[in-house]
Amino acid sequence: MKFLVTGAAGFIGSFVAEKLCNLGHEVVGVDNLNSYYDPKLKNLRLMKLQNLEGFRFIKLDLADRDGISSLFARENFKRVIHLGAQAGVRYSIENPMAYVDSNLTGMMTILEGCRHHKVEHLVYASSSSVYGMNEKVPFAESDRVDHPVSLYAATKKSNELLAHSYSHLYGLPTTGLRFFTVYGPWGRPDMAPYLFLDAIANDRPINVFNGGKMKRDFTYIDDIVEGVVRVQDHIPYISFESGNVRREAPYSIYNIGNSNPVELESFIACLERALGKKAKKNYLPMQDGDVTQTFASTEALAAVTGYQPCTEVELGVKRLVEWYLDYNKLTGVQVRHPLAEGEYSQAEYAT
Template sequence: MKFLVTGAAGFIGFHTAMRLCRLGHEVLGIDNLNDYYSVDLKLARLARLQDAPGFSFRKLDIADRDAMRALFDEQRFERVIHLAAQAGVRYSLDNPHVYADSNLSGFVNVLEGCRQTNVGHLAYASSSSVYGTNAKVPFAVEDAVDNPISLYAATKRANELMAHTYAHLYRLPTTGLRFFTVYGPWGRPDMAPFKFTKAILEGQPIDIYNGGEMSRDFTYIDDVVEGIVRIQDCPPPYANEPEELRRGATDRLFNIGLGSPVRLLDFVACIESATGVEAIKQMKPMQPGDVLQTWADVGALASRTGFRPATPLHEGVARFVDWYRTFYGV
């Protein structure tokens, strides 16, 4: 099929586009190549993608309404995987307008493009951050998500509501994917796995927030991509299935996480084991916008697709460290 992958130079977008090409699909990737983190890393990902059969790329900002409309009119995609967004919880504290432009206006442009050209299925990135300070664990897609504690989280929840509205009004099949702390080769430099590995190998201290009494459901990139790809074959039912339609089933949400939270200090220990270097730890207080834990209930994903993420943390961290050493020559 013919796919649009937004954010194709990003971490998850790169891996997703590569996997789709290997499966024989035609993939057009777009990305604005902003400098939120290293543009050189994004260009290196794209260089790998350019060799993938069936892949093409355009530099394009999803917030550019006219350019997005022209793209959809010209290409007539069968499927859209929307992974472009302004990421980062802490960055949103000081740069709110960037999130409004990309995560809100940009998402409307994607929705409109899909609606106007009758795209068969829109899958889009949400985030575990929508669960906010929910006390019930593990987090399930049926749980209330009305207490986000960062602007980033609020924009991701807004995306889910916007997609639901388009599904209801226009019968656009949409699937939101709540990702849980994705890590692995080619990962983002602003995330803990990358930052910790870099600092540990350079003999620099790492910041441990809340005394290390935090836990995250770290999810290996291959498991995330497998979930994304399997979801493509499971579009929500729409007008031809009236019973599902009455129950609001024109859109769906799934968690994609390992389902096994890890304490921050235990995660650091995995990196220490993989690098052979002991970390220099600096204890810091809890940061605004952070949550104490994330933990995915992936029962809905397993039930719908037959897939459940399973890469053990120590294996995933070892693969990431191997990639980091090779890519940066350390």
């Protein structure tokens, strides 16, 4: 089949595109290669993909309505995996319009392209951030998500609502995936795993909040990709009550995570063992607005696809560290997030 993968130069998008090509599919990758973090990392991910049979890359902004419309008209995609977005919870406070352009307008251009060109299934990235300050664990798809605490989370919740509207109005099959903390080789340099790793490797202190007792549902990239590729083969179909009328829409939402939260202190210890050096830690109290843990219930996704994450954190961290050391030898330059240099309280956990 022919797939469109947006965000193909991104962390998850590049791995998904690679997996689809290795399965024999044709993949058109789209990305705008913005400078939220060093484009060098994005270009190196693309270099890996360019060597794969069946992959083509097109530099294109999701907010370019005419460009996206022409792309759909020209390519005749069978399925779409929409992973492109402006990332970052905290950056959304500083640059909100970037999220409107990429995450809202970008979602609309993709929905319109899918609608008008009879795409068989749209799978798109949502986020665990939609759960906001929810204290009930594990987080389940049936939980209310009416109180996002960041603009990033609000755009992701908006994406889910837009997708539902298109599924209901036009019969477009859509599946949203709420990603939890994804880590691994080639990962985003604004995410906590990379920031902590880079700090420890370079003898810089890290801020550890709540005594390191925070828990996060760290999920290794290979497990995430397996879930994404499996779910695109399962076209959704649900029915629901609207007033006194039963209506139906091909729409679904799933958590995709490890379903096994790990204490931050334990994750840091894994990094220390893999690097062979100790972290310099500043222990600080709980931050306002933070949550003590994230914990994905993945039973719904497992029931439909058989999804079962299998990478232990110790192994995943070892692979991350091995890649990091090789990458720095290859490039001679460390990749850091421009907003977080020396400010590890700014580490991102929501993917």
